[in-house]
Amino acid sequence: MQIRENKIDPRTKLTAVIIISSLAVFIRDITLLLGILLITFTITYALGNNPLMLVKKLKKLIWVFIAIIVIQSVFSSGTPIIRVANVTIFTVEGITKGLQLGLRMCIIVISASIVSTSSPREIVQGLIQWKIPYEIAFMVSIAIRFLPLFIEEIKDTVTAIQLRGIELDRIPIRKRIKIYSYVLMPVVASTLMKSKQLSVAMESKGFGIYPTRASFKKLKMVKADYLIIAVFLLGAFAIIKVYLY
Amino acid sequence: MIYSIEVRDLHFRYLNKEEETLKGINLKVKKGEILAIVGLSGNGKSTLCHCISGILHNSYKGDLRGDILLDGRSLKDLKRVDIIKKIGIVFQDPDTQLFSPTVEDEVAFGPENLCLETDVIIQRIDDALKVVGMENYRLSNPNHLSGGQKQLVALASVLSLEPEIFIFDEAMAQVDKAGRTSIKNKIEALKKQGKTIIMIEHDMTNLDITDRVMVLKNGKLQEFKGSL
Numbered sequence: 001m002q003i004r005e006n007k008i009d010p011r012t013k014l015t016a017v018i019i020i021s022s023l024a025v026f027i028r029d030i031t032l033l034l035g036i037l038l039i040t041f042t043i044t045y046a047l048g049n050n051p052l053m054l055v056k057k058l059k060k061l062i063w064v065f066i067a068i069i070v071i072q073s074v075f076s077s078g079t080p081i082i083r084v085a086n087v088t089i090f091t092v093e094g095i096t097k098g099l100q101l102g103l104r105m106c107i108i109v110i111s112a113s114i115v116s117t118s119s120p121r122e123i124v125q126g127l128i129q130w131k132i133p134y135e136i137a138f139m140v141s142i143a144i145r146f147l148p149l150f151i152e153e154i155k156d157t158v159t160a161i162q163l164r165g166i167e168l169d170r171i172p173i174r175k176r177i178k179i180y181s182y183v184l185m186p187v188v189a190s191t192l193m194k195s196k197q198l199s200v201a202m203e204s205k206g207f208g209i210y211p212t213r214a215s216f217k218k219l220k221m222v223k224a225d226y227l228i229i230a231v232f233l234l235g236a237f238a239i240i241k242v243y244l245y
Numbered sequence: 246m247i248y249s250i251e252v253r254d255l256h257f258r259y260l261n262k263e264e265e266t267l268k269g270i271n272l273k274v275k276k277g278e279i280l281a282i283v284g285l286s287g288n289g290k291s292t293l294c295h296c297i298s299g300i301l302h303n304s305y306k307g308d309l310r311g312d313i314l315l316d317g318r319s320l321k322d323l324k325r326v327d328i329i330k331k332i333g334i335v336f337q338d339p340d341t342q343l344f345s346p347t348v349e350d351e352v353a354f355g356p357e358n359l360c361l362e363t364d365v366i367i368q369r370i371d372d373a374l375k376v377v378g379m380e381n382y383r384l385s386n387p388n389h390l391s392g393g394q395k396q397l398v399a400l401a402s403v404l405s406l407e408p409e410i411f412i413f414d415e416a417m418a419q420v421d422k423a424g425r426t427s428i429k430n431k432i433e434a435l436k437k438q439g440k441t442i443i444m445i446e447h448d449m450t451n452l453d454i455t456d457r458v459m460v461l462k463n464g465k466l467q468e469f470k471g472s473l
Binding site: 119120121141142145146148149194196197198199200201202203204205206207208209210212213214215216218 | 295298300303304325326329333334336338340341342344345346347350353354355356357358359360361362363366367370388402403406
């Protein structure tokens with residue numbers, strides 16, 4: 001049985017993500033980074049994901065970016081823009097580095113969402129067909145599968161604390177952090193227990209019994225996949241050439 | 246007579262525990278029999294299950310003495326792959342035994358581990374889903390199913406390994422009445438096929454389908470006389 005022959009192979013998507021992320025790390029020019037972000041935005045949208053949702057989530061990190069801009073401005077020399085009592089708060093270089101970091105993060109996060117348009121099973125199969133050991137491929141898949149359960153576990157523990165009469169929204173931040181530290185212990189204990197149960201269930205079905213593993217689904221790259229990879233490689237080459245020269 | 250399961254003077258003590266959890270268990274289960282083992286929490290019911298299914302040797306540390314025979318062959322002489330083909334276990338918590346994105350992937354997990362041919366794997370998925378009546382959920386995400394349906398998928402994932410012996414380790418504990426009825430019907434159908442079944446149970450209302458009930462008390466297995 002072959003997986004969704006009419007759609008893009010997850011390995012093509014993984015290749016695209018690797019190329020885009022590498023470009024985001026390598027390139028420092030803001031205009032080019034903006035261009036890459038725009039391309040990533042378009043690809044993600046074309047694949048059926050809504051990148052605006054991700055941007056909304058990234059908005060929560062705006063204060064981190066501002067903090068980086070200020071730190072870069074205060075601790076590195078540059079052309080000052082705002083000074084308060086002989087201390088430089090904003091410099092052109094600081095703002096540039098902050099913007100670079102922000103753009104890089106946006107590109108990496110949005111490009112990573114390209115892979116999420118494939119099912120975890122397809123991603124695992126893609127990794128296995130890339131000759132990555134199946135134990136590692138499954139580890140990735142299970143991490144994806146259990147992340148929502150882990151979040152649910154944290155929420156349940158916080159709710160249990162609130163049911164005992166602690167209103168987390170109304171107490172000072174220092175006390176709140178202390179209470180959150182109490183959440184950690186039961187959540188970690190519960191997660192360890194669940195992971196043990198999971199490994200027992202997997203072993204009882206023969207996981208890891210042989211060095212290799214069969215698969216009733218096989219991925220097959222079609223011409224469109226090779227074409228997409230070629231376009232990405234050529235595009236990356238062109239961007240690097242523009243950047244270097 | 247060769248029994249489907251025979252346990253001889255089984256003792257088990259977990260590492261870092263002074264007292265033995267199992268203190269000389271002797272048990273004989275005939276082919277095609279449904280045996281229920283009841284007992285209070287912490288009395289070692291699941292430990293006994295894990296011993297019989299060979300999981301304990303790989304997953305838990307401790308001191309194990311005695312012998313377990315499956316169809317007359319000692320567990321010590323069987324390879325892990327032979328044990329997996331012979332005995333399947335359905336656990337209590339559906340969330341920690343279902344880890345695949347679709348029902349068919351979940352059911353295919355065991356046969357894929359056994360490196361079976363693609364055609365055989367597909368056939369086994371079809372058969373297992375048909376037995377539990379979940380054919381229409383083949384491409385569904387197991388997370389989106391009800392507790393009873395999840396346990397049926399868990400059962401299908403064991404059925405696809407085609408074992409001769411099934412262990413249900415409180416498999417109905419987190420399932421509603423309709424789900425329990427459905428699972429009990431499947432267990433009865435398995436018995437008709439000659440499969441040997443051990444049910445670990447808390448809920449006495451689930452014992453109506455069993456041939457024999459035993460109680461595990463203070464690490465020892467005794468005939469059940471109506472109270473724990």
